Amino acid sequence: MSWERGVFAALAIPQGCRLLDLCCGGGFFDYHFYSSRASQIVAVDFDLKAIAHAEEHFKAPNIQFVCADIRTHMPLGDFDTIIWNAAIEHFTQAEIASLLQMVRARMRRGGILTGYTIVERDTGKAHPDHEYEFKSKDDLAAVLRPFFSNVTILETKWKDQFEERENLYFFASDGPLPIRAP
Numbered sequence: 603m604s605w606e607r608g609v610f611a612a613l614a615i616p617q618g619c620r621l622l623d624l625c626c627g628g629g630f631f632d633y634h635f636y637s638s639r640a641s642q643i644v645a646v647d648f649d650l651k652a653i654a655h656a657e658e659h660f661k662a663p664n665i666q667f668v669c670a671d672i673r674t675h676m677p678l679g680d681f682d683t684i685i686w687n688a689a690i691e692h693f694t695q696a697e698i699a700s701l702l703q704m705v706r707a708r709m710r711r712g713g714i715l716t717g718y719t720i721v722e723r724d725t726g727k728a729h730p731d732h733e734y735e736f737k738s739k740d741d742l743a744a745v746l747r748p749f750f751s752n753v754t755i756l757e758t759k760w761k762d763q764f765e766e767r768e769n770l771y772f773f774a775s776d777g778p779l780p781i782r783a784p
Contacts, residue, residue: 606758606769606771607631607687607688607718607771608631608634608635609635610716610718610756610771611631611635611636611685611687611716611717611718612635612636612639613716613773613780613781614683614685614714614716614773614779614780615636615639615640615683616639616682616683617639618639618640618641619639619640619641619681619682619683620640620641620642620679620680620681620682620683620710621636621640621642621643621644621681621682621683621684621685622643622644622645622646622677622679622681622683622684622685622708623636623643623644623645623646623684623685623687624646624672624676624684624685624686624689624701624705625646625647625648625672625686625687625688625689625692626645626646626647626652626656626667627647627649627652627656627688628652628655628656628659628660629645629652629653629655629656629657629659629660629665629667630660631685631687632645632656632660632662632665632667633656633659633660633661633662633665634660636685637662637664637665640664640683641664642664642666643662643664643665643666644666644668644677644679644681645665645666645667645668646667646668646669646670646672646676646677647667647668647669647670648669648670648671648672649669650669653667653668653669672701672704673693673697673700673701676701676704676705676708677708678708679708680708680709680710681708681709681710681713682709682710682712682713682714683713683714683715683716684705684708684709684713684714684715684716685715685716685717686705686715686716686717687717687718688717688718688719689717690717690719691719691720691729691732691733691734691735691736692731692732692733693733693734694733694734695734695745697733698734698745699745699748702715702745702746702749703749705749706749706750709775711776711777712775712776712777712778713775713777714773714774714775714777714779714780715746715750715772715773715774715775716771716772716773716774717771717772718769718770718771718772719735719736719742719769719770719772720735720736720767720768720769720770721735721736721737721738721757721767721768721769721770722735722736722737728767736770739755739757739770742755742770742772743755746772746774749774750774750775750776751775751776752773752774752775752776752777752778752779753772753773753774754772754773754774754779754781754782755770755771755772755773756770756771756772756781757769757770757771758771
């Protein structure tokens with residue numbers, strides 16, 4: 603399933619683009635999925651240990667790892683692609699709205715926001731450290747549409763012996779999207 607996240611994000615990365623990866627974690631996706639396409643990547647996470655791991659194991663000339671809390675210190679610049687994978691759910695609804703405003707301010711004309719999150723289970727939140735898990739594709743779309751004129755959300759479902767989950771992959775822009783949901 604983790605490879606799925608990298609493949610869907612790569613659809614929104616045009617060759618030679620400038621990319622901002624929000625909440626990048628240990629840098630795996632930046633190195634393996636994004637660095638061969640993007641000319642420059644600014645990858646940010648608030649976890650100093652994650653950034654140290656990224657710098658040790660996933661360093662590349664076009665990747666800059668930054669330790670910062672995006673709520674207060676989102677990197678400045680103009681980006682073609684902004685990726686927010688497996689992290690939007692770690693913020694409150696008010697923080698998400700504020701962060702989406704900051705994302706918009708950092709996107710080049712026609713830029714794309716892409717990301718991944720999970721759907722809240724019928725039994726409640728999948729993880730106690732999640733502030734807000736989306737109830738459905740429509741719930742996520744309702745959060746993105748005030749900020750972007752074009753929104754597409756794809757849904758996948760996974761079930762194995764350990765876990766059952768519903769994943770949402772989103773693409774949002776005022777320009778064309780790399781994929782449209784059926």
